[in-house]
């Protein structure tokens with residue numbers, strides 16, 4: 286491939302950071318059993334840590350709770366019916382840049398397609414890999430007869446929300462929550478108290 290062809294194919298990596306990434310930039314391939322174990326082994330503790338950070342699970346049992354959740358969700362692991370676990374690969378370099386999990390099932394007389402998890406390795410972020418992967422999955426969903434794709438995102442995951450909005454996703458329903466024992470607000474520092482005469 287000549288440098289010019291390479292530049293046209295992948296303008297972003299050749300000095301034009303705002304150029305859109307070409308549609309053939311990535312492919313997805315099913316994980317091997319071993320890759321799935323590796324992915325599970327870091328996703329379970331990450332998931333547990335996320336729930337502790339948000340105050341939903343207690344630290345001492347979070348890991349076990351996360352393990353149980355995964356076992357329920359994926360009773361046959363990698364072979365669980367309707368669940369797909371894929372590596373995201375850069376077509377040009379063959380390098381793995383991240384991973385994506387998605388589900389396909391027939392429910393209510395229609396094909397339900399959901400993107401369950403996407404993770405781009407930190408060093409590969411903001412290069413269009415997630416956007417390309419989601420577009421590729423949307424094409425896959427269309428091909429399977431789905432008329433929409435679903436995904437979930439935490440309200441504090443602003444980067445992911447920005448990505449999904451940019452791709453045309455909008456909230457379809459809302460899970461609501463109220464803290465019953467909100468933490469008391471800290472008193473202002475002494476200097477501020479003195480100034481305000483408290």
Ligand SMILES: CC(C)(COP(=O)(O)OP(=O)(O)OC[C@H]1O[C@@H](n2cnc3c(N)ncnc32)[C@H](O)[C@@H]1OP(=O)(O)O)[C@@H](O)C(=O)NCCC(=O)NCCS
Pocket residue numbers: 402403404405406409410411412413414415416417437438439442443444445447448449451
């Ligand atoms: C969220 C995530 C998947 C995005 O992957 P990515 O490959 O960096 O995203 P892209 O490069 O395709 O982003 C496309 C656009 O989405 C928006 N976007 C993506 N990440 C963003 C961020 N952190 N902050 C603001 N906007 C962001 C931008 O508009 C971006 O376009 P730009 O780079 O031209 O500004 C990645 O940050 C990640 O793996 N995070 C950790 C796991 C996670 O939170 N997954 C989502 C679970 S719901």
